[in-house]
Amino acid sequence: MPDYGPKVDCALFKNKYKENNPKAPDKTGTIEMTRPFLKALVTKAKTGEMPVIRMAGWFNKSKAGVEYETLRLEISDKPAKQPESAPDAEADDGDDMPW
Numbered sequence: 001m002p003d004y005g006p007k008v009d010c011a012l013f014k015n016k017y018k019e020n021n022p023k024a025p026d027k028t029g030t031i032e033m034t035r036p037f038l039k040a041l042v043t044k045a046k047t048g049e050m051p052v053i054r055m056a057g058w059f060n061k062s063k064a065g066v067e068y069e070t071l072r073l074e075i076s077d078k079p080a081k082q083p084e085s086a087p088d089a090e091a092d093d094g095d096d097m098p099w
Contacts, residue, residue: 005075006036014035040075052076
């Protein structure tokens with residue numbers, strides 16, 4: 001993986017409360033942002049460019065046998081894709097559907 005600058009590593013673990021609540025997330029975890037990562041993110045945002053964060057993940061198993069995933073976040077040097085412009089209202093196809 002190329003070096004994109006400051007990185008943040010985090011982990012996702014199986015949600016042990018999932019069995020009691022089918023609407024609960026399958027996995028949970030936290031991300032602790034580092035000062036260099038936040039500084040790079042703010043610097044990129046101040047240029048007026050929408051920051052793009054790349055993410056990579058790996059499956060792992062702890063020494064205790066607990067399976068989990070590690071993730072790495074990196075600020076990409078590629079510009080964010082610009083949203084496609086909305087079609088003109090005059091380009092209506094005659095359909096009365098609201099969408």
